[in-house]
Amino acid sequence: DTAxxxxxxxxxxQMGNDKSIKCEQNLGHDTMYWYKQDSKKxxxxxxxxxxxxxxxxxxxxxxxxxxxxxxxxxxxxINSLELGDSAVYFCASSQETDSNxxxxxxxGTRLSIL
Amino acid sequence: DQQVKQNSPSLSVQEGRISILNCDYTNSMFDYFLWYxxxxxxxxxxxxxxxxxxxxxxxxxxxxxxxxxxxxxxxHIVPSQPGDSAVYFCAAFFSGSARxxxxxxxxxxxxxx
Numbered sequence: 697d698t699a700x701x702x703x704x705x706x707x708x709x710q711m712g713n714d715k716s717i718k719c720e721q722n723l724g725h726d727t728m729y730w731y732k733q734d735s736k737k738x739x740x741x742x743x744x745x746x747x748x749x750x751x752x753x754x755x756x757x758x759x760x761x762x763x764x765x766x767x768x769x770x771x772x773x774i775n776s777l778e779l780g781d782s783a784v785y786f787c788a789s790s791q792e793t794d795s796n797x798x799x800x801x802x803x804g805t806r807l808s809i810l
Numbered sequence: 811d812q813q814v815k816q817n818s819p820s821l822s823v824q825e826g827r828i829s830i831l832n833c834d835y836t837n838s839m840f841d842y843f844l845w846y847x848x849x850x851x852x853x854x855x856x857x858x859x860x861x862x863x864x865x866x867x868x869x870x871x872x873x874x875x876x877x878x879x880x881x882x883x884x885x886h887i888v889p890s891q892p893g894d895s896a897v898y899f900c901a902a903f904f905s906g907s908a909r910x911x912x913x914x915x916x917x918x919x920x921x922x923x
Contacts, residue, residue, distance in 0.1 A: 700853070729910065738812075739854070739899065739913040751910070786853055790909060798844055799911060801853030 699723050702787050702802035710810050711779060717772045717805045719787030727792040728770035729799065730762060733784040742785075745770050746792050774807075782809045813837045814902050816914035824922050829887040831917050833900030836881065840902040844911070845874060845885045848897045857898070858885070890921045 700721045709715055721728065730742040743762045744751045750762065759775045774781060784806050788799040815834045823829045831845075841862040846854035860867040860874045860883065867874050873886045887894055900914040 727909070731911075731913075736915065737897075738915055739901075739911075741910040741912070744910050753910075788853075792909065798856035798859060799909070801846075801855070803851065803853045 700787055700789055700800050700802040702785075702805050704805060705803065706806050706808075708808045708810065709777060711777055713777050714773070714775045715777060715807075716774070717785055717787075717807075719770050719772070719802060721768055721787075721789040721800070723789055723791075723800060725789035725791045725800075726767060727790050728764070729788040729790075730770065730772050731786040731788060731801075733786060733804070735783070739786065742772075743770075777807075777809050779809050782807055812915075813840075814900055814912050814914040816900055816917050818917050819915070820918040820920070822920045822922060823890050825892055826889045829885075829890045829894065829919055829921065831885040831887075831898050831900075831919065833883045833885075833914055834881055835883075835902055837902070837904070837912070838881070839904040840912075841904050842902065843874070843876060843883050844901045845872075846899045846901060846913075847894075848899060848916070854899055887919075890919075892921045892923050895919055895921050 703718045727746040729744045731739045733739045742756045761773045764770045784804045786804045787802040790799040791797045844859040845857040847857045848854045858872045876883045897916040899916045901911040903909050
């Protein structure tokens with residue numbers, strides 16, 4: 697019973713294309729996140745979204761846009777893909793009102809740009 | 811500018827012995843610290859956490875120690891088991907940051923049978 701699921705697991709595409717990664721959580725959490733794990737294995741926050749408010753990390757290019765159709769979904773759309781976008785992208789969720797609950801992560805989407 | 815640092819990229823210990831993983835941070839605003847464990851091709855899974863008002867938290871074989879004055883925390887696993895072999899990430903956030911985690915670069919733990 698997957699709590700946070702991401703699709704696709706692997707995504708190979710060419711530079712300049714537009715692609716989306718989907719994320720769904722069935723934990724009833726009110727906050728969702730996107731993280732990027734780069735080649736040096738650092739996990740870095742990209743966005744957090746709490747129904748009412750989208751918090752954008754200022755280092756994220758505006759080619760990246762999160763879209764949340766409802767509380768259980770936070771999709772990541774990427775325009776004009778560049779070679780440097782190759783990474784593993786992780787979605788996560790948490791309950792904002794309960795600080796004792798940790799973030800739960802999906803298994804990641806490995807994006808490779810040719 | 812790494813605000814959370816794990817200076818040991820790898821650690822090997824014998825089964826049954828203690829594993830000690832270390833983490834340093836620079837941002838004094840962090841008030842909550844977590845350890846995540848990650849297997850290949852999977853997402854990080856939560857292991858244990860500690861609030862800055864405490865100096866120790868224990869959960870079974872796992873204990874996290876926090877030294878605020880040194881801005882240092884450590885994860886102790888005892889006894890270590892082969893199934894503990896994974897990458898361990900230290901992470902932190904501060905109240906008011908929408909709980910956006912800042913991660914260290916991870917330490918690969920290998921427990922030898």
